[in-house]
Amino acid sequence: MLGPVPFDVIVCPRLPPLFGNTVTGRWPSLVPGAGVYRTNAGTLTSRVATMKLTIERAALLKALSHVQSVVERRTTIPILSSVLLRASAGRLALSATDMDLEIVERVPSQIEQDGRTTAPAHTLYDIVRKLREGAQIEIEASGERNAMVLRSGRSTFTLQSLPPEDYPVMAGGELPHNFALSASELRTLIDRTRFAISTEETRYYLNGIYLHVTKNEGVPVIRAVATDGHRLARVELVLPEGAAAMPGVIIPRKTVLELRKLVDESQEEVQVALSETKVRFAIGEAALTSKLIDGTFPDYDRVIPSNNDKILEVDTKSFAEAVDRVSTISTEKSRAVKLAIENGGLRVSATSPENGSAEEELEVRYLASPLEIGFNSRYLLDITEQIDGEGAQFVMSDAGSPTIVRDSADASALYVLMPMRV
Secondary structure (H helix, E strand, C coil): CECCCCEECCCCCCCCCCCCCCCCCCCCEECCCCCEEECCCCCEEECCCCEEEEEEHHHHHHHHHHHHCCCCCCCCCHHHHEEEEEEECCEEEEEEECCCEEEEEEEECEEEECEEEEEEHHHHHHHHHHCCCCCEEEEEEEHHHCEEEEEECCEEEEEECCCHHHCCEECCCCCCEEEEEEHHHHHHHHHCCHHHCCCCHHHHHHCEEEEEEEEECCEEEEEEEEECCCEEEEEEEECCCCCCCCCCEEEEHHHHHHHHHHCCCCCCEEEEEECCCEEEEEECCEEEEEECECCCCCCHHHHCCCCCCEEEEEEHHHHHHHHHHHCCCCCCCCCEEEEEEECCEEEEEEEECCCEEEEEEEECEECCCCEEEEEEHHHHHHHHCCCCCCEEEEEECCCCCCEEEEECCEEEEEEEECCECC
16 A cells, blocks of 8 residues: 555557558568668558667666566556666666656667657566677667667567557655665665565555664664564664654565665665655666555564563574574474573474474573573574674573564664564
């Protein structure tokens, strides 16, 4: 249930057959370099290029890899299966939308004729991906024939186009709150929280990352939180300049995943602009604009225990490897492992009526009374993957209460995990 940001949508009319001969119904053949199309019936018809450009394969492929993943595989609106291409001022701009999320990425190209067209997004991506490395790609569009021709080397592809004027554009609006984050900071916020985003549609307000401003021991911070009811992830950064007055917003799961792809290998600064209903991330030549989830994120502080007194310290790598090995035995449905903890020792075990049993012992630091507690092994591994330091700290109370997990060397992240009965 996303915020009510309108789109201007025009459903395109049914297209005529591509290059079809209205008299014979036969298909034409392209005469290379002649500037005309020749039908099988022998009639010459002039071709008017509405867009023409040349671009490097690597640049186009990178942009298409970002853009095409926004496009839904199944949609009832044909134009939403396409990518919009606009050529001008030495740049090719590629746009895609699913009505809730819009991405625009610009790449350098040699423009011979300014213009715009559309092409099937996934098909175009697959074509470019399969072309040889280092190839030059020529793209030409003919508005009269609703077609786009792509040439590279000896390969020629003709793709059906829908009218570019029918392509929906996300409505504008004020984005009064503006600040910047480094790409590495944004990666940290996403990576340490996205695994806990809920996929349960009935609780739609949990289907994203809650980004908001708060204080930690009097210090202003920007905090990202995600939870699915079984686990919670919370990470924070020093509040960036310009973010102090921003409202708390819930960024949808799909937006989070697409944003992560954009910052994957980048070292550039990310410009963030948002309102109560929409957010835009601009990085380099790409801009991602999204509606926000229209809902209220729950008071997550209530589920973070404050009276846990049993502290277990483990070597992160050894612990994760032991859990991974032992969980091979556990049933696929529960994925349960049991931790039996006593002074200086930890035994990780799992049992399954179908597969048998497994256990592994580890040396740990633990000074409290003995405790047996069960967890979903997948949830444990998701958390340990985000701990960069050598040590992880588990702060527990009993076998039925939430456990806090921290990176011993990094206080900016905190995880809460509900135990299981085993």
